[in-house]
Amino acid sequence: MYECYLTFRSITPCQQAQRYLTGQSLRSQLLRTPKSIAFKGCGYSLKLNDTAIGLAAAKLRQANISYGSAYRIYSDGRVEELYL
Amino acid sequence: MIYLDNGATTLLKPKSVSRASAYAIRHYASPGRGGYRAAMEAAEEVYNCRELAAKLFDTQPDQIAFTLNATHGLNVAIKSLIGPGDRVVVSGFEHNAVMRPLVAIGADVVIAGRRLFDPDGAVEEFSEAITPETKAVICNHVSNVFGYILPVEKIAEICKEREIPFILDASQSAGCMEISHRDLGAAFIAMPGHKGLYGPQGTGILVCGQLGKTLLEGGTGSQSELLTMPEFLPDRQEAGTHNVTGICGLAKGLEFVLAQGPVHILRHEQRLIEKAVEGLADMPYVHCYAGNSCTQAGVLSFNVEGMDCEEVGQYLAQHDIAVRAGLHCAPVAHESAGTDKTGTVRVSVGAFNSKRDIAAFLGKMKKLHR
Structure with missing residues (x-):
């Protein structure tokens, strides 16, 4: 089992991305970046379905909305960076 | 009265403004700092206000920085672009919110367009005064004394052609005149929230066409491991806790202005x-x-x-x-x-x-x- 995240450096770009994705019919949850992937201190992330994260990343790039990185966090705590 | x-x-504002501020003071915590409901709801309202302002001023939400008032925004803009001895061209109808920072810096201030209600003359004078040595042009959109509407679109066009940064003081025009950040190409547009945007006192907006220098440094809820301010907007210009009660009221003022036009x-x-x-x-x-x-x-x-x-x-x-x-x-x-x-x-x-x-x-x- 795992969860997928797109990280953002601050809450404003994270909100901007979430509203854009919602408009593209891609649902996400905005939350504080989990400690295991918060490499630069405080930040916010969008939690997405595994099946949606690739499409979401592509749509954000197309719209020039930048995100930090994409990660998969496994239930045993392992972290995998995704290169989307 | x-x-x-x-x-x-x-002083006379839509009733929704005071209602929104009163609700916020009871229900909202610090935005961008926590993941709990009161913080997330506050962040949602602050972002909503950014979106409304971005819509009204034809820009992107992350280019909207919340300030205390127009003076605060003008100080950020002026101190980002102008240093001691720099040549600055301003109109003959500037407020002390522009003139005092320029004098404090020791800028070389050139005044153009002093005739009242003569926009064509103002454009000619600005065109003559803006030289390759000019570091920035600052213009009041509407005189707070005479209501004179200055030809800022034409002045901004001259600045674009000559690649000189343009700062617009929209203190009297925001909310009652069309302002497109995209069309003007302004480096900064400063305005209060408590005048034509019908928000509470203690609110203001700085539309940022560039990153700018910081007037205040402090916590932003982002990149907290760094001891320097973030190099991105709006965080760079928003040190410290936001005026959430004010911003919630300002959002209602913006809704009113957008609805009326x-x-x-x-x-x-x-x-x-x-x-x-x-x-x-x-x-x-x-x-x-x-x-x-x-x-x-x-x-x-x-x-x-x-x-x-x-x-x-x-x-x-x-x-x-x-x-x-x-x-x-x-x-x-x-x-x-x-x-x-x-x-x-x-x-x-x-x-x-x-x-x-x-x-x-x-x-x-x-x-x-x-």
Whole structure:
């Protein structure tokens, strides 16, 4: 089992991305970046379905909305960076 | 009270503004700092306000930085672009919110366009004054003393052609005139939230076309491991906890302006000013500084023969009519119009004023010399 995240450096770009994705019919949850992937201190992330994260990343790039990185966090705590 | 001092603060606001601020003070925590409901809901409201402002000023939400007022925003803009000895071109109708920071910095200030209600002349003078040595151009959109609408679109165009940063002071125009950040290509646009945007005092917006220097440093809820301010907007310009109660009220003010439309609000205000000018024209002891619908917004200055402007203001105050007398923190504008020794009495209207307010004001003015 795992969860997928797109990280953002601050809450404003994270909100901007979430509203854009919602408009593209891609649902996400905005939350504080989990400690295991918060490499630069405080930040916010969008939690997405595994099946949606690739499409979401592509749509954000197309719209020039930048995100930090994409990660998969496994239930045993392992972290995998995704290169989307 | 008949409130005709909207150029200072719009006291009459949509009821939703105070309701939203009152709700916020009871329910919202610090935005961008926590993941719990009260913090996330606060962040949602703050972002909602950014989106509304971005829509009104034709820009992106992350280019909207919240400030304390227009003066705060102008200080950020000016101190980002101008250093000691730098040549800066400004209009002859600037407020001290522009002039005092420039003087404090020690900038070489060149004033262009001093003739009242002469936009063509202003464009010519700006064009001559802007040289390759010019570090920035700053222009008031609407004079807070005379309501003079300056030709900022044409001045911005000159700046774009010559690649000189342009700062717009939209203190009197935000909310009653169309302003497109995209079209103007301005480096910064500064405005208060508590005037034509109908928000609470203590709110302001700086539309940022560039990152800018920081006036304040502190916590932003982002990149907290760094001891320097973030290099991205809006965080770079928003150190410390946001004025969430104010921003929630400001969002309702923005909703009101978007629903009415700035052009509609301007036309309403201009009709009231035209009515005031017509009425004062029948009083030979009054001298009005009036333009026309292309050159004057909802602000009117006048003087009364044989009376100090403060006396006139006091007389009206005694009759529960609120106007402002004096130099209006804009000595340069008064010098331009030749009223620096006398000051003026200023009437400034808003969306919630009516013809009845102007009639009441004129009624008291008629009795002034009897």
